[in-house]
Amino acid sequence: MMSNSPLRLATAAATLLVPLWAFAQRQTLESGGYFRAGPGATKKDASRACYGLSGAGLKYRLGNECDFYGEFLFSTKMKADTVDYAINVMPKLYNGGTDSGSSKLEMQQMFVEGKGFDVAPDVKFWAGKRFYRRADVHIVDTHYIDLSGVGAGASDIRVGPGHLALGWFRNDGGDLANPVLVDDDNDPLTPPVRPGTRHGTRFNVDYADLPVNPGGTLRLLGTFVRSDGDDGAGGRNGLGFSAVHEQARLFGTDLTNQVWLQHARGSAGLNGNFGTPTATSGVRSTRLIDSIVWQQGGFGGQAQVMFQTDRDEAGVKVDSGTVGGRVSYALTRHFKLVSEAGYSQRKADGGATQKLAKFTLAPTLSTGPGFWNRPELRLYVTTAKWNDAANAAAGTGGVTGIGDNATKGTSYGAQVEVWW
Known part of the structure; x- marks a missing residue:
């Protein structure tokens, strides 16, 4: 990832996209992606401000995104002998503010996936860098x-009644956020100067689509991590587990409900990643989530309740929790009123409880009346x-980053969100 001037950014984008365009002249090139962008300001005339606590799932995004973000997937499907395969490339553009003047450009995905190999005709095999088996609360x-x-898998x-996925991934290192300095010359008269690096191997076993009750399926995910390096900290192992139950037509309604139970220890992430x-093994996290989504006529929405507990090596515990939801109501086929409310809190042992509540009202134009219809303006x-x-807890700038010690704020603006 690198920062660029507008000219360098345009040059880099052209370098990526022109070969794709040339390739498209010879093959059928499909595109997909996502982006959000738009102007924003605050009641106090700051450029913009957003409100959330640190930690997964503690920031509700409607009218509360201060960035400029885009993912642009280019894919072509081909066939050779009995094998159907797809070549996929996705650049990503990100800027923490309103415009793209100092954006960062990154190759987010670059992988090949194929099916029809004679050793296992019904299995998909892949290798490269990719988004993989993600599950979110939008x-x-x-x-x-x-x-x-970056990895490979099947x-x-x-x-049995479900489907298994296996993935092997490598993290080839990089300086730690607080690196241990390594003494390469072993000279006691010279200080260690090089930040040590740490590399990792991850193996995921993911068993999904297991029917457990009428309309209900279960997903079971295991994560195994081994971390090594030359920073003197020795090897570090990690284990993680997630179980997700999804229930369609809950109580005979249009509600779809998901319950997640997750636990991780050591160098494994709670989300199944690094x-x-x-x-060390003394670092542990546990998370419980219940999320629902529905669409009944012109009334749709999504909501969640989440609790998480983290413990460090010294046994210090941090408890986090949140409850919130977004609803949309279609007044016409292309005009919706959308609102979102959320409350989050976070507390470390011996510390004060952090609390934050937000509410957003957003008149919205859309291509359809549903909660998931996009684009939305x-x-x-x-x-x-x-x-x-x-x-x-947020540091010298406070929650908003403005640094005015305020404990409330109002923002306004416009935003487009689209996926295709």
Whole structure:
């Protein structure tokens, strides 16, 4: 990932896209993606401000996204002998503010996936860098399961009534956030100067689509991590487990309900990915989530309740929790009123409880009346309140980053969100 001036950014984008365009002249090139963008400001005339506590699932996103973000997938499907395969490339563009003047450009996905190999005709095999088997709660922009990375694997392996997926991933290192300095010359008269690196191997076993009751399926995910490096910390192992039950037509209604139970220890992440590479087995996290989504005529929405507990090596515990939801009501086929409310809190042992509540109202134009219809063009007003403990935990800038010690705020703006 790198920062670019507008000219360098345009040059980099052209370098990526022109070969794709040339390739498209010879093959059928499909596109997909996602982006969000739009202007925003605050009641106090700051450029913009967003409101949330640190931690997964604790920030509700409607009228509360201060960034400029886009994913652009280019894919072509081909056939050779009995093998059907797809070539996939996805650049990603990100800017933490309103415009793209200092954006960061990254190759987010680059992989090949194929099916029809004679050794296992019904199994999909892949290798490269990719988004992989992610599961999220949209309103908080959090993938509670996210196996993405650089690796290889196989999926759609029929085992009993469900499907098995196996994935092997590598993290080839990089400086730690707080690296241990390594003394390469072993000279006691010279200080260690090079930040040690830490590499990791991850193996995921994912068994999904297991029918357990009428309309209900179960997903079971195991994560195994081994972290090594030359930073003197020794090897670190990690284990993780997730169980997700999805119930369609809950109580005979249009509600779909998901219950998630997750646990991780050591260097494994709670989302099934890599965690902190130097974490020992004393580092543990547990999370419980209940999320629902519905659409009844023009009335749709999504809501969640989440609780999480984290413990560090010293046994210090941090408890987090949140409850919130978003509802949309279609007044006409293309005009909806959308609102979102959420409350989050977070407390470490011996510390004060951080608290934050937000509410957003957003008149919205859309291509259809459903909750998931996109694109949406929104006007929004967001108001939030939080306490001094939340400001202190966020650092010198406080929750908003403005640094005015305020404990409430109002933002307004416009946003487009689209996926295709």
